Amino acid sequence: MISTDDLTFFHVLATAPSLAEAARRLDVTPPAVTQRLRALEGRVGVKLIERTSRGLSLTDEGELVASEGATIIAAVDDLSERLASRTSQVRGHLRVAAPYGFGRRYIAPIVQAFASKHPAVSVTLELFDSPIRQMSESWDIVVHIGSLPESDRLVTTLAPNKRVLCASPSYLQHSLPILKPDDLVLHRCLALRENNEDVTLWRFAHSKQGNATVRVKPSMSSNDGEIVRDWALAGLGVMVRSEWDVADDLAAARLQAILPCWSLPQADVVALLHARHGRSSRTNKFLQALRDSLNSPPWRR
Numbered sequence: 001m002i003s004t005d006d007l008t009f010f011h012v013l014a015t016a017p018s019l020a021e022a023a024r025r026l027d028v029t030p031p032a033v034t035q036r037l038r039a040l041e042g043r044v045g046v047k048l049i050e051r052t053s054r055g056l057s058l059t060d061e062g063e064l065v066a067s068e069g070a071t072i073i074a075a076v077d078d079l080s081e082r083l084a085s086r087t088s089q090v091r092g093h094l095r096v097a098a099p100y101g102f103g104r105r106y107i108a109p110i111v112q113a114f115a116s117k118h119p120a121v122s123v124t125l126e127l128f129d130s131p132i133r134q135m136s137e138s139w140d141i142v143v144h145i146g147s148l149p150e151s152d153r154l155v156t157t158l159a160p161n162k163r164v165l166c167a168s169p170s171y172l173q174h175s176l177p178i179l180k181p182d183d184l185v186l187h188r189c190l191a192l193r194e195n196n197e198d199v200t201l202w203r204f205a206h207s208k209q210g211n212a213t214v215r216v217k218p219s220m221s222s223n224d225g226e227i228v229r230d231w232a233l234a235g236l237g238v239m240v241r242s243e244w245d246v247a248d249d250l251a252a253a254r255l256q257a258i259l260p261c262w263s264l265p266q267a268d269v270v271a272l273l274h275a276r277h278g279r280s281s282r283t284n285k286f287l288q289a290l291r292d293s294l295n296s297p298p299w300r301r
Helices: 004-015 019-026 030-044 060-084 100-117 169-173 181-186 225-233 243-251 281-294
Strands: 049-052 055-058 092-099 121-128 141-145 154-159 163-167 189-192 201-206 210-215 220-222 238-242 269-273
Touching (some): 004 055, 019 030, 092 100, 092 281, 100 141, 100 225, 100 281, 141 281, 163 243, 181 201, 225 243, 238 243
Parallel strands (some): 092 121
Antiparallel strands (some): 049 055, 154 269, 163 238
């Protein structure tokens, strides 16, 4: 017999890129995952997953279990939700994905407050360098910052967020003046590699002078925004960074905005919800918690 616990376990395996990642999501060791998979395959009498050099590959039977299992899990979740709707209690499991830095600073405290208010809800918060890649059934809400690829998810804006061109006063004091975007080609530029964007192409817009595009050659780059911010604070160059991350540094004059009359593309904070989960009580309640906390952006207070 296959239980709903088995189906949930197999769903994690089916959506994970590797056994190690599945073990991390399940908070167990890889050998424990292997052992449980073998036991499940022994009970159903067929092989469900093949391990290849590229990761995990579902057999035809595994595809069947993953597909039908997802439907069953959804039905069980829906039943639990409908029963919970007859009481005032919010229950079930909420799965949230968010960017590393923003997730640590703003989403984690919201999750903490939400879990305290709704003890019958269990919450998984996972942080990624690019949460937009986690567009699977596994996540009820994906918090994303910046431009969006094509998606069948529902999208709602949580907070406005500008991109800011900035550097430390010490760097600007000892460098050539930056009077127009083209001047950036003569400067040390720091690039944040995220969301598969072309990070060397910086686009600007001016109310009177129109648009300008500059191809920079980064002297330093990283996929971690905190590292890039630390480099800028240390006087190592000019960066483009989200308003949410540098507002305090700008207010304290640790960083200085450059070309304030030129604007960069917006990088609003949005939530993406899968249509199947978008109407659940726990998802709606958490979405409201996000809106309540971010509608008046903390970085603009």
